[in-house]
Amino acid sequence: MTTETNTALAERIRAFCDATWDETIVPTLTDYVRIPCKSPHFDPDWEENGYMEEAVKLIADWCQKRPIEGMTMEIHRLPGRTPVILLDCPGEGDDTVLLYGHLDKQPEMSGWEEGLGPWEPVLRGERLFGRGGADDGYAAFASLTAIEALQREGVSRSRCVVLIEACEESGSFDLPHHLEALREKIGTPSLVICLDSGCGNYDQMWSTTSLRGILTGTLKVETISEGVHSGDASGIVPSSFRILRRLLDRVEDPDTGEVRIPELHCEIPAQRVEQAKAAASALGDEVYTKFPFHPGVQPMGADPAELVLNRTWRPSVSVTGARGLPSLEDAGNVLRPETSIALSIRTGPTASSSAAAIALKDALETDPPAGAKVSFEIGQCADGWNAPEVAPWLFEAANAASQMHFERDAAYMGEGGSIPFMAMLGDEFPGAQFLITGVLGPKSNAHGPNEFLDIPTGKRLTACVSHVLAEHYTR
Numbered sequence: 117m118t119t120e121t122n123t124a125l126a127e128r129i130r131a132f133c134d135a136t137w138d139e140t141i142v143p144t145l146t147d148y149v150r151i152p153c154k155s156p157h158f159d160p161d162w163e164e165n166g167y168m169e170e171a172v173k174l175i176a177d178w179c180q181k182r183p184i185e186g187m188t189m190e191i192h193r194l195p196g197r198t199p200v201i202l203l204d205c206p207g208e209g210d211d212t213v214l215l216y217g218h219l220d221k222q223p224e225m226s227g228w229e230e231g232l233g234p235w236e237p238v239l240r241g242e243r244l245f246g247r248g249g250a251d252d253g254y255a256a257f258a259s260l261t262a263i264e265a266l267q268r269e270g271v272s273r274s275r276c277v278v279l280i281e282a283c284e285e286s287g288s289f290d291l292p293h294h295l296e297a298l299r300e301k302i303g304t305p306s307l308v309i310c311l312d313s314g315c316g317n318y319d320q321m322w323s324t325t326s327l328r329g330i331l332t333g334t335l336k337v338e339t340i341s342e343g344v345h346s347g348d349a350s351g352i353v354p355s356s357f358r359i360l361r362r363l364l365d366r367v368e369d370p371d372t373g374e375v376r377i378p379e380l381h382c383e384i385p386a387q388r389v390e391q392a393k394a395a396a397s398a399l400g401d402e403v404y405t406k407f408p409f410h411p412g413v414q415p416m417g418a419d420p421a422e423l424v425l426n427r428t429w430r431p432s433v434s435v436t437g438a439r440g441l442p443s444l445e446d447a448g449n450v451l452r453p454e455t456s457i458a459l460s461i462r463t464g465p466t467a468s469s470s471a472a473a474i475a476l477k478d479a480l481e482t483d484p485p486a487g488a489k490v491s492f493e494i495g496q497c498a499d500g501w502n503a504p505e506v507a508p509w510l511f512e513a514a515n516a517a518s519q520m521h522f523e524r525d526a527a528y529m530g531e532g533g534s535i536p537f538m539a540m541l542g543d544e545f546p547g548a549q550f551l552i553t554g555v556l557g558p559k560s561n562a563h564g565p566n567e568f569l570d571i572p573t574g575k576r577l578t579a580c581v582s583h584v585l586a587e588h589y590t591r
């Protein structure tokens with residue numbers, strides 16, 4: 117094929133993707149944002165509440181209407197578990213591509229700007245605000261649109277299986293059960309495309325080279341059986357808050373935030389250090405200015421490359437919730453009986469999350485200060501992931517796709533978040549290639565307030581996926 121016809125083809129594919137986004141994807145995502153289909157960790161009554169089912173129905177109905185030849189759809193259900201949508205789009209040859217996304221959401225979070233809200237879709241310019249549009253509601257729509265675009269142009273591709281789960285934000289604990297039942301049906305993919313990741317900017321296609329693991333849990337410190345007058349008891353009864361502080365110091369250096377438990381760390385490969393330097397020089401101070409710092413507040417290091425490594429290859433600790441602490445208005449002069457916090461810890465991409473969990477529990481529970489009653493209950497526990505070496509065809513295809521639809525080369529960077537399914541797939545299909553990308557760019561704020569989906573990036577990325585699918589077939 118000549119370059120001219122290639123360009124013309126890319127333009128037609130792009131025009132179809134753009135039109136599909138405008139005509140049906142954005143309106144359907146708008147309805148999807150309204151559904152509080154929170155992941156089971158955040159809505160234990162998800163089954164009775166029915167929001168998950170509403171989201172499944174919305175997405176499945178949309179998918180079923182797409183005129184993809186021979187496509188079959190199954191909503192796979194297991195008792196007591198969140199469902200999975202599986203779309204099988206037959207193709208040419210014996211190869212399989214697995215495209216992955218999820219439809220469960222993070223909880224509301226506070227801090228939404230006036231006029232915005234988690235379940236209130238708002239279109240501002242070319243950005244759709246609200247929970248879950250970018251993380252990761254668009255994935256099913258973008259995947260099928262990329263496939264349909266090729267069909268319209270008569271471009272060959274391999275069989276594509278689109279898998280949309282509903283437990284990702286809880287660590288995908290239901291997914292292995294579905295995979296076991298669906299193993300035969302899915303087959304052995306030679307390429308996995310995941311649309312649940314981030315992008316360093318909105319100017320090129322970003323490919324994720326690693327993900328951190330996640331380890332959550334509740335640390336509980338109790339000293340007395342009920343709250344007592346603080347004037348009476350302080351000085352005699354140790355404060356559960358102070359003990360908790362000491363315990364946290366076992367986990368991280370209170371001055372630097374550096375994690376002290378070796379099992380949470382992993383070795384950083386030399387190639388990833390080089391890529392971090394390259395990403396840092398491409399992004400400059402955007403590495404940290406993308407976060408809403410107050411004036412004068414400094415990032416946790418001066419070197420952007422080190423910050424990239426902190427974010428992607430080193431463990432870090434966040435305190436995400438508390439119990440036993442009254443709200444400020446209700447704070448009496450009481451020596452409280454209990455302080456509990458929720459810990460959310462990102463682990464090194466190749467660290468074993470189960471070994472990390474045991475080491476963490478041990479560090480927190482052993483030899484408690486003042487003999488306090490201390491427990492650490494492990495919640496989520498999922499491994500991170502380090503990409504296999506990129507095959508030359510995929511490297512070329514990603515670059516060409518990014519050039520065609522963003523007018524810039526593709527870029528590579530680790531992500532600080534976790535997609536537990538990638539580690540599962542990496543173990544199960546060691547020969548597969550991975551294209552892990554997404555629309556979660558600067559300020560898109562998945563998990564926080566004011567989450568948005570950058571629609572132009574969604575359109576471009578959809579066309580890029582089309583190109584990669586076509587190149588995968590002819591590789």
Ligand SMILES: [Zn+2]
Nearest residue numbers: 251252284312
């Ligand atoms: Zn996600």
